[in-house]
Amino acid sequence: MKNLFKLLAFSSRKVKAQTAVRRSDQRSISTTFTSLRKDQPEEDVVLEMSQQHSEIVFVTGNKYKLREFTQILGEGFPYKITHQGIDLPEYQGEPDEVSRLKCKLAYEIIKRPVIVEDTCLCFNALGGLPGPYVKHFLEKVGPDGLFKMLHGFDDHSAVAIASIAYCNGNVDKIKIFQGMTFGTIVNPRGGQRLGWNVWPFIPDGCDKTFAEMSPDAKNEISHRKRAVEVMRKYFLESIGHKSLSGAC
Numbered sequence: 703m704k705n706l707f708k709l710l711a712f713s714s715r716k717v718k719a720q721t722a723v724r725r726s727d728q729r730s731i732s733t734t735f736t737s738l739r740k741d742q743p744e745e746d747v748v749l750e751m752s753q754q755h756s757e758i759v760f761v762t763g764n765k766y767k768l769r770e771f772t773q774i775l776g777e778g779f780p781y782k783i784t785h786q787g788i789d790l791p792e793y794q795g796e797p798d799e800v801s802r803l804k805c806k807l808a809y810e811i812i813k814r815p816v817i818v819e820d821t822c823l824c825f826n827a828l829g830g831l832p833g834p835y836v837k838h839f840l841e842k843v844g845p846d847g848l849f850k851m852l853h854g855f856d857d858h859s860a861v862a863i864a865s866i867a868y869c870n871g872n873v874d875k876i877k878i879f880q881g882m883t884f885g886t887i888v889n890p891r892g893g894q895r896l897g898w899n900v901w902p903f904i905p906d907g908c909d910k911t912f913a914e915m916s917p918d919a920k921n922e923i924s925h926r927k928r929a930v931e932v933m934r935k936y937f938l939e940s941i942g943h944k945s946l947s948g949a950c
């Protein structure tokens with residue numbers, strides 16, 4: 703009998719939990735794109751988003767990345783960017799694929815329109831490594847170790863890549879916006895700003911590492927700036943395109 707009571711109490715808790723899940727599912731369905739048609743043109747999806755949503759959630763566990771992204775975006779972006787501090791897994795693969803996988807998981811967690819950004823530092827002499835694994839390399843060998851990895855190579859050229867991924871509800875149609883800054887790996891210099899901008903990297907045409915530049919100077923030429931501008935153009939054009947065709 704005691705066991706029967708336990709079983710009934712457990713079943714009642716389970717039903718309550720399921721109901722709660724179903725309610726939250728319903729809420730999120732009414733506020734996401736899961737109900738949009740699969741064959742809908744992308745511009746329509748973006749426009750519908752502007753009508754239904756004013757918010758995109760930027761998912762990152764890196765507060766410095768978030769701050770820089772927000773500074774670059776500035777005022778006038780048609781959507782409010784909010785933030786969720788989640789440490790997404792460090793996936794393996796090519797830069798755009800890593801970003802796509804992060805975005806898919808972020809959407810599955812948040813269930814609202816999301817963006818993520820993945821950053822790579824690719825050394826040409828090493829066939830693109832450390833690339834998306836730069837975070838692990840920095841943690842293990844630091845900026846000095848990164849520089850020393852090129853000891854014995856004549857080619858110290860590198861490229862910084864920011865891949866922003868955006869999902870509005872269809873995880874099979876994640877959009878990638880990429881920005882690149884070419885440069886050179888040098889002996890680390892320029893103070894280590896609280897764990898940010900520690901890459902020993904001088905962009906082409908500059909004589910300063912990111913760490914030696916002011917935030918504004920960096921934001922003029924960085925990989926992140928270039929990726930954000932591609933993203934901005936996409937959203938503005940998508941909305942503009944629809945309202946123009948609607949006017950005709």
Ligand SMILES: O=c1[nH]c(=O)c2ncn([C@@H]3O[C@H](COP(=O)(O)OP(=O)(O)OP(=O)(O)O)[C@@H](O)[C@H]3O)c2[nH]1
Pocket residue numbers: 761762763764767788789790792819820821822836837838840897898899900901912924926
């Ligand atoms: O000197 C730098 N100037 C930059 O402009 C920059 N952008 C990123 N990074 C670092 O490179 C790794 C990327 O890894 P990452 O893209 O996975 O980021 P993350 O794990 O810190 O955050 P997130 O994945 O939660 O968004 C992390 O160690 C970042 O700190 C930078 N360092």
Ligand SMILES: [Mg+2]
Pocket residue numbers: 790791792837
């Ligand atoms: Mg990461």
